[in-house]
Amino acid sequence: MSNPTFGFDTLQIHAGARPDPATGARQTPIYQTTAYVFRDADHAAALFNLQEVGFIYSRLTNPTVAVLQERVATLEGGVGAVCCSSGHAAQIMALFPLMRPGDNVVVSTRLYGGSITQFSHTIKRFGWSATFVDFDDIDAIKAAADDNTKAIFCESISNPGGYLTDIPAVAAVADSLGIPLIVDNTLATPYLCKPIEMGATLVVHSLTKYLTGNGTVTGGVVVDSGNFDWSASDKFPSLSQPEPAYHGLKFHETFGNLAFTFHGIAIGLRDLGMTLNPQAAHYTLMGIETLSLRMQRHVENAEKVAAWLEADPRVDFVTYAGLPSSPYAARKAAIYPKGAGALFTFAVKGGYEACVKLVDNVEIFSHVANLGDTRSLIIHSASTTHRQLSPEQQEAAGAGANVVRLSIGIEDPDDLIRDLDQALAVATS
Numbered sequence: 001m002s003n004p005t006f007g008f009d010t011l012q013i014h015a016g017a018r019p020d021p022a023t024g025a026r027q028t029p030i031y032q033t034t035a036y037v038f039r040d041a042d043h044a045a046a047l048f049n050l051q052e053v054g055f056i057y058s059r060l061t062n063p064t065v066a067v068l069q070e071r072v073a074t075l076e077g078g079v080g081a082v083c084c085s086s087g088h089a090a091q092i093m094a095l096f097p098l099m100r101p102g103d104n105v106v107v108s109t110r111l112y113g114g115s116i117t118q119f120s121h122t123i124k125r126f127g128w129s130a131t132f133v134d135f136d137d138i139d140a141i142k143a144a145a146d147d148n149t150k151a152i153f154c155e156s157i158s159n160p161g162g163y164l165t166d167i168p169a170v171a172a173v174a175d176s177l178g179i180p181l182i183v184d185n186t187l188a189t190p191y192l193c194k195p196i197e198m199g200a201t202l203v204v205h206s207l208t209k210y211l212t213g214n215g216t217v218t219g220g221v222v223v224d225s226g227n228f229d230w231s232a233s234d235k236f237p238s239l240s241q242p243e244p245a246y247h248g249l250k251f252h253e254t255f256g257n258l259a260f261t262f263h264g265i266a267i268g269l270r271d272l273g274m275t276l277n278p279q280a281a282h283y284t285l286m287g288i289e290t291l292s293l294r295m296q297r298h299v300e301n302a303e304k305v306a307a308w309l310e311a312d313p314r315v316d317f318v319t320y321a322g323l324p325s326s327p328y329a330a331r332k333a334a335i336y337p338k339g340a341g342a343l344f345t346f347a348v349k350g351g352y353e354a355c356v357k358l359v360d361n362v363e364i365f366s367h368v369a370n371l372g373d374t375r376s377l378i379i380h381s382a383s384t385t386h387r388q389l390s391p392e393q394q395e396a397a398g399a400g401a402n403v404v405r406l407s408i409g410i411e412d413p414d415d416l417i418r419d420l421d422q423a424l425a426v427a428t429s
């Protein structure tokens with residue numbers, strides 16, 4: 001069931017799923033199996049030739065994971081999706097069909113700390129590189145691209161400051177360059193933002209965060225809009241030219257707007273092996289059933305806590321884009337009308353020392369390196385998630401030494417405020 005005329009709240013429960021054909025089980029079963037019996041030798045050959053879609057081996061496809069793929073693709077407005085073992089795996093899987101050694105990607109300076117490390121160091125092992133740009137400067141994005149630029153990458157709502165990216169403007173740059181825009185929509189979720197409707201080609205998620213929603217799963221997904229013409233130029237030979245890793249198959253010619261998705265499974269999962277397991281897919285499916293309800297409450301609570309912090313004399317500034325005083329207020333109204341998410345930073349008077357004392361003295365907030373949980377979380381990015389970065393990179397990423405990051409949960413907001421109040425009292429005494 002993936003009728004796009006159904007509302008979000010219906011699709012988050014039903015898209016991709018149906019009662020189990022074997023047993024009638026109403027919930028999507030966990031197909032805990034590695035392999036699937038072929039009907040006969042011809043069936044096996046047709047599956048391996050990609051002439052027939054079906055299940056071969058769970059590194060490639062699994063029925064539980066397939067339901068999750070269809071559900072996320074539907075919620076994002078894409079034609080297909082490939083689940084992977086983590087959000088970071090999804091980022092590599094998104095770039096893999098696009099990039100060859102010597103190619104580069106233009107990325108925002110405001111990203112999840114692990115993504116900055118992945119893009120500034122680890123992808124170099126593949127012969128790829130990243131050019132970091134302030135994505136509020138649209139002209140700078142275009143200026144940073146060259147003939148070997150194969151993608152533009154940003155977060156919709158960006159970690160850790162909760163800043164909002166002007167996706168339509170960035171998508172226009174990608175269009176003018178003839179390259180795909182990849183948006184990490186982890187912090188917004190498709191409930192708050194649908195990058196594909198604003199021109200993105202691919203959307204990636206860490207399923208680990210809001211989509212699962214309760215800190216139980218590590219997973220990722222790449223969603224394909226199906227809107228990019230891979231054959232319009234010679235920039236993307238893995239998709240437009242005969243693929244030597246699949247006996248010369250031309251993915252775009254053969255699979256049309258599903259080329260990227262098929263490539264992700266037939267080459268990406270087959271050879272990189274960053275597969276999501278069916279148990280994890282089950283937990284994420286359970287999480288997504290309540291996504292809209294949770295996101296509404298996350299946003300409501302974040303607005304209350306951020307407003308309280310902004311008015312507190314012990315606090316220097318609050319970055320939450322959902323505050324009326326935010327420089328992103330107009331962009332929020334135009335592009336993110338349902339809310340600016342629930343992740344932001346605030347600066348504590350007293351700098352590094354006060355921040356460390358604050359995280360040591362909260363009671364309801366958990367001091368963890370995670371976000372997008374039902375429970376409220378706190379972290380001092382400069383000494384943890386963004387520790388690998390230089391002070392300049394930390395500042396550019398919005399993770400300076402004097403700021404603490406909050407991921408606001410769905411508890412009673414008055415309790416969250418009371419907790420921050422008592423911890424700030426200790427931290428600034």
Ligand SMILES: *Cc1c(COP(=O)(O)O)cnc(C)c1O
Nearest residue numbers: 086087088112159186206208219
């Ligand atoms: C957590 C996160 C990632 C990485 O996801 P993992 O599942 O931890 O690999 C990527 N982008 C954003 C915005 C994140 O919050």
